[in-house]
Amino acid sequence: MADKLFVAHAPHMHKTESIAGIMWRVNLALIPSGLVALFIFGPAALWVMASGVLAAVGTEAFIQKARGQKVTVSDGSAFMTGLLVAYNLPAHCPIWVAAAGSIFAIAIAKQAFGGLGRNIFNPALAGRAFLVAAWPKYMTTFTKPFVYDAVTQATPLSLIKEGKASGMVDLGLSYWDLFIGNRGGSLGEVCILALLLGGVYLLCRGIITWHTPVSFIATVAVFMWAFGSPEGLFRGDALFQILSGGLVLGAVFMATDYVTSPVTKKGQVIFGICCGLLTGVIRRWGGYPEGVCYSILVMNAAAPLIDRFVQKRRYGVA
Amino acid sequence: MVRIEEHKHLTENKPIEQAVLPARVVIPLLQHLGKTLDRVLVKPQDHVRRGECLATSDKGVFAPVHASISGTVSQIADFPHPVSGFCRAIEIEGDGKDEALDTMKPRTSDEVARLTAAELRAIVFESGIVGLGGATFPAHIKLAPAKPIEDFIVNGAECEPYLTADNRLLIEKSREIVDGIKLVARIIQPKNISIAIENNKPQAIRCMREAVKSLGWRVVVLKTAYPQGGEKQVIKSCLRREVPSGKLPFDIGVLVHNVGTVVAIAEAVYLRKPLYERVMTVSGACLENPKNLLVRLGTLVEDLLKQCGPMTREPKRIIMGGPMMGIAQFTPQTPVIKGTSGILALDEAEEKEQEESFCVRCGACVENCPIGLNPGLIALAIAKGRLDLAESYGIMDCIECGLCAYVCPGRRHIVQAIKAAKLKIRKQQNK
């Protein structure tokens, strides 16, 4: 027995959760939204998702190989980035657009910073921001749900922004339509029900906590209720604001990204509130109809600062 | 703090058994926090009896060691040591008679009643008693605090997984515990006495409540969470007070002793019995019959594993202490010492070593650190060689509980890096 004993430092016991386990669970939680997207937008959505994922995984493997590092695509994080890039795209955008977004996300936003854990910005959102800057046309042409053809339809938020509609009645939509995804929008953001399903799963598994998503969504709701209507204070439609755009997708799956958000719960609440305020300001007064992506990116950059100033109280330190 | 897998069901209901008398014991000269004993009182070929003092010192922080069996001193040499690799030790070949020293006769309660505080303290010192919770700080020093003690806490939290020795003591030796507490109270005159037990030990809680019924002491039931039994945690949980950073419990008028230590004090005073045996848990998935054993110090680990066998499978790791803070042994021939609260024979499944990956900033370590540190950040500072940064992040307050490394999904060796860095920082400070 003696010559085979394994000697290492304490602790000699570990929680079984691994990084790969967490990442694949998040991927699992994203699946309902993907399935619903197929149903709503047809097979085009599948090609966009496949191309996003393949490009992300391929890019990560290629870069790691080229650098002589261990290839870690099996940890599921590149898969997740690719999927999230696709979820942020219109279902009928050309598949090379999805691939370009994923390549940018992995090569520039993740690997150029040193790989998993060292990136400052959420890779998927950085990829999306890149695409919006590079090919705005493809990024803003949304298709009508349940037509399975490239019949375009503007998103509810942009109709409101452009003044073509002022509320639910003009849009001809019910809250239920918004909740189940019967509206124009990015392929992974439209069905709130599916997103919540995934979110609840992640909450139950302890992979995310309520702090970021709830503070983010609640802030948008309150802000838009207070300032969202041109008709005066406290006349905005909070529920509409929660259900439309990419708020739920962003708050549940992207603002909660470990690497790019604060580590303390208190910090996460501050992070969520700031994301919410920025989203509200952009939606109401900014140049874009939707502000979730940019607010999270801005707050990603601020996360280290939040961590610096918001720390847990130390035992025995007055 | 967080609830972790306990594995206590393996032994928690098993009464303490006397371990088989060892044929040979190895008594290291370092079994306490302090300096190695430098005055050896025996030489090879000497005959010794159980309870006889083998080695001591003249000054400094130390506790003497005693023979745990009767027999012949066969050699004084370097032997494997559970904590420091190798250490000078006295080997005794047993004669199988287990003769005790003539002086080891119980004191009558009258005799005990007449002892002064100074005499009691001297008995604790001569009996070689150290903190049996694992810290092994000599008990007599803690019993001579520079400031008056208001609160005396008896620590029966026992938060390490697998270990159930204190649980059994609370159940089976509640009378001795009460006696021991009374003796300590005579020495330090505390205002309040609390006995802290985690709520996963309902039987122990019942027994202690029963035992202290008319005494006005508190039995404090603590939430089961690791590391609830850490000195700083137990003080906070019992008294809602904190030990200021860089200070010791006595600075805020608190004394904490482990239940095992209190029992040892009672036995030393009432039975004139020096510390030559202790209760420990021998457990782990590799053992068919895990047990709580009363073990003579110096018994070799392999002898104890045999008594709890047969092996269900070959152990891949042998841990002395609990799985969170214990020390992996490189050989089963190490002797158990005063600080040994348990021996674990773990197999690979329990023990899979995984590759360290980069920090994903998940915050699990931050969330769970009982001291409120940011362990991941400290480890990054250490990796960059920035010990000054690590210090400003509070590394010296770390209690080395290992929870950060336990929860880290990246399997980062956080506490391992912290321990090494703390040693380095201390060395620099001493220069």
Ligand code: SF4
């Ligand atoms: S940093 Fe120290 S005190 Fe905090 S969890 Fe890690 S080992 Fe425990």
Ligand code: SF4
């Ligand atoms: S638990 Fe590990 S991965 Fe998570 S923040 Fe701490 S060091 Fe980083």
